[in-house]
Amino acid sequence: MGLTDNFTKVTNKMLATGQPAQLVAVTKTVGIDVIEQLYALGQRHFGENRADVLTAKQAALSDKYPDIVWHFIGSLQTRKVKEVLPATTYIHSLDRLSLAKEINKRATEESNCFVEVNVAGEANKHGMAPDDVIPFIEQLTHYPNIKVVGLMTMAPFVASEQELHEVFAQLKQLTNDVQALQLKHAPCLEASMGMSNDYQIALQEGATFVRVGTELVTVN
Ligand SMILES: *Cc1c(COP(=O)(O)O)cnc(C)c1O
Numbered sequence: 001m002g003l004t005d006n007f008t009k010v011t012n013k014m015l016a017t018g019q020p021a022q023l024v025a026v027t028k029t030v031g032i033d034v035i036e037q038l039y040a041l042g043q044r045h046f047g048e049n050r051a052d053v054l055t056a057k058q059a060a061l062s063d064k065y066p067d068i069v070w071h072f073i074g075s076l077q078t079r080k081v082k083e084v085l086p087a088t089t090y091i092h093s094l095d096r097l098s099l100a101k102e103i104n105k106r107a108t109e110e111s112n113c114f115v116e117v118n119v120a121g122e123a124n125k126h127g128m129a130p131d132d133v134i135p136f137i138e139q140l141t142h143y144p145n146i147k148v149v150g151l152m153t154m155a156p157f158v159a160s161e162q163e164l165h166e167v168f169a170q171l172k173q174l175t176n177d178v179q180a181l182q183l184k185h186a187p188c189l190e191a192s193m194g195m196s197n198d199y200q201i202a203l204q205e206g207a208t209f210v211r212v213g214t215e216l217v218t219v220n
Pocket residue numbers: 026028049073074154194195196197211212213214215
């Protein structure tokens with residue numbers, strides 16, 4: 001399957017769920033040639049998980065394709081905020097106050113952030129415990145450059161379909177709970193969840209952004 005077939009397959013599978021969502025093409029394993037091919041197919045949102053790689057790709061492509069929307073999806077070191085911010089539109093991995101403080105300090109305009117949640121409570125995963133999310137978001141009112149557009153999670157890699165449904169349903173519920181608070185700095189309309197292995201399940205549970213790499217970019 002080539003890139004065109006992959007793209008058609010993924011977008012059709014997304015459509016089949018009936019849940020409208022933004023596809024974020026995760027291009028962390030491929031070069032800018034693949035990004036350009038996906039762009040030619042109509043893809044505009046791209047995700048990267050390393051600060052240096054994202055900024056290099058953004059710099060290489062920004063003049064030619066000014067309408068590309070970059071998403072930073074990896075864990076973000078505080079000292080990388082300065083370089084990541086001007087290159088990205090969405091940060092999917094806000095998971096601590098020290099990071100919020102740095103983003104707030106460096107941002108020149110409101111920064112679109114997803115708060116990362118470790119729904120399944122896995123020890124080696126980033127993100128905060130579900131119970132900590134609302135108190136954390138309430139504290140963010142002190143950081144006017146941060147806009148909480150939604151919540152993000154990564155499901156356990158080895159999980160049954162049933163477990164995946166539960167994890168995604170929990171993140172969606174929490175998203176709705178934050179939304180219901182009607183905080184000015186946290187509209188929280190979006191749920192970023194679902195990767196190659198599980199994006200259809202995430203969409204069934206109400207994902208509004210899916211982050212798909214492998215299934216999109218693996219050509220053979
Ligand atoms: C790599 C990555 C993805 C995409 O994963 P695939 O399984 O390749 O689709 C999504 N989200 C995050 C945070 C990632 O690091």
